[in-house]
Amino acid sequence: MPEQMQAFVMKAYGGPEVAALAQAPVPVPTATQLLVRVRAAGLNPVDFKTRRGDLKLVQRYRLPAVMGNELAGEVVACGDQVRRFRVGDAVFARVAKGAMGAFAQFAAVEEDHAAIAPTRVDMPTAAAVPLAGLTALQALRDELHVGEGQRIFIPGGAGGVGTFAIQLARHFGARVATTASSRGEALVRRLGADTVVDYTRERPAAVLSGFDGAFDLVGGEALEQAFGIVRPGSTVVSVAGMPEPRTASKDLHGGLAMQAMFWAASFSLRRRARAHGVHYRYLFMHPSGADLAELARLVDAGALEVIVDGVYPFERLPEAMARLEAGHAKGKIVVTMPDVA
Numbered sequence: 645m646p647e648q649m650q651a652f653v654m655k656a657y658g659g660p661e662v663a664a665l666a667q668a669p670v671p672v673p674t675a676t677q678l679l680v681r682v683r684a685a686g687l688n689p690v691d692f693k694t695r696r697g698d699l700k701l702v703q704r705y706r707l708p709a710v711m712g713n714e715l716a717g718e719v720v721a722c723g724d725q726v727r728r729f730r731v732g733d734a735v736f737a738r739v740a741k742g743a744m745g746a747f748a749q750f751a752a753v754e755e756d757h758a759a760i761a762p763t764r765v766d767m768p769t770a771a772a773v774p775l776a777g778l779t780a781l782q783a784l785r786d787e788l789h790v791g792e793g794q795r796i797f798i799p800g801g802a803g804g805v806g807t808f809a810i811q812l813a814r815h816f817g818a819r820v821a822t823t824a825s826s827r828g829e830a831l832v833r834r835l836g837a838d839t840v841v842d843y844t845r846e847r848p849a850a851v852l853s854g855f856d857g858a859f860d861l862v863g864g865e866a867l868e869q870a871f872g873i874v875r876p877g878s879t880v881v882s883v884a885g886m887p888e889p890r891t892a893s894k895d896l897h898g899g900l901a902m903q904a905m906f907w908a909a910s911f912s913l914r915r916r917a918r919a920h921g922v923h924y925r926y927l928f929m930h931p932s933g934a935d936l937a938e939l940a941r942l943v944d945a946g947a948l949e950v951i952v953d954g955v956y957p958f959e960r961l962p963e964a965m966a967r968l969e970a971g972h973a974k975g976k977i978v979v980t981m982p983d984v985a
């Protein structure tokens with residue numbers, strides 16, 4: 645095993661200039677970790693939000709740090725307590741929160757966070773699944789309890805999370821309305837959206853009502869409109885709005901101080917939700933090998949298509965990140981890792 649590897653490293657919090665391709669030590673897996681030879685890694689908004697320091701209140705990193713939160717590759721070493729994987733297995737994972745490290749030739753991954761990669765798709769496509777796929781699955785299944793015959797509103801359906809969410813909501817038996825510009829309309833319709841509102845031309849709240857739940861991927865004004873689009877007694881789950889007290893207690897296992905901070909930060913948003921008789925929940929997804937195995941099963945069964953906006957070679961990661969940060973990706977952006985010399 646080499647001691648050094650190529651990686652994408654952030655040296656400080658700030659703009660794109662604080663992160664660059666660099667050499668970093670190959671990680672040493674703990675007893676419960678796999679060492680993965682990374683073949684491809686997916687990009688997510690959390691990458692540039694972390695770099696900018698937007699998430700410092702919930703997650704601070706010791707710098708310099710190798711960036712990247714999801715990957716696909718082969719297991720090259722296993723910690724002593726690893727039971728479910730062997731060297732040579734093709735796996736995919738959302739790495740531990742607070743760890744990052746996926747934008748590199750090697751990454752250490754908790755056994756519980758990994759699953760055997762889907763066999764129907766190549767490594768770059770598999771690397772596009774974990775973070776966005778888990779987010780959509782956990783929001784729709786565990787928070788909204790989406791079921792047969794329901795009508796679900798998904799603002800922001802054309803991006804990384806939305807392209808999974810539309811298909812999963814349909815898979816659970818729901819009918820879906822989403823928002824997309826003309827750039828994304830054909831895609832979201834192909835994935836199963838029954839109703840598409842062009843958010844650049846029309847207010848969704850002017851044309852949609854009586855939905856059984858909403859999964860918001862946009863935040864701000866789009867989230868507030870969702871309160872009026874779902875029926876009283878239902879839930880709006882957001883991953884792009886403002887964290888609330890349950891985000892602290894359930895998702896982040898934070899203490900009373902964090903709960904109080906999120907209580908205050910979300911006060912006016914929760915008040916607006918209450919005015920519509922609606923429950924507001926902000927979800928932070930969690931890594932889960934078991935949930936990833938379910939997503940792999942759906943991909944292999946042809947029930948879940950992975951939409952990839954673009955695949956970039958590792959040395960063009962800054963360009964790939966700029967494309968993501970511009971906010972118009974259709975599905976996911978992925979980078980492929982260089983061979984080990």
Ligand SMILES: NC(=O)c1ccc[n+]([C@@H]2O[C@H](COP(=O)([O-])OP(=O)(O)OC[C@H]3O[C@@H](n4cnc5c(N)ncnc54)[C@H](OP(=O)(O)O)[C@@H]3O)[C@@H](O)[C@H]2O)c1
Binds near residue numbers: 776779804861883972
């Ligand atoms: N809390 C969590 O655990 C968690 C997990 C995953 C993601 N997130 C958050 O969820 C959000 C979405 O993530 P993502 O990966 O799906 O992002 P993304 O892939 O960057 O989303 C880009 C897509 O959003 C569309 N879009 C932009 N503005 C819109 C608007 N006002 N209305 C409707 N669509 C709009 C764009 O379409 P156009 O080209 O038409 O503009 C583009 O196709 C991000 O804020 C991310 O940080 C949170």
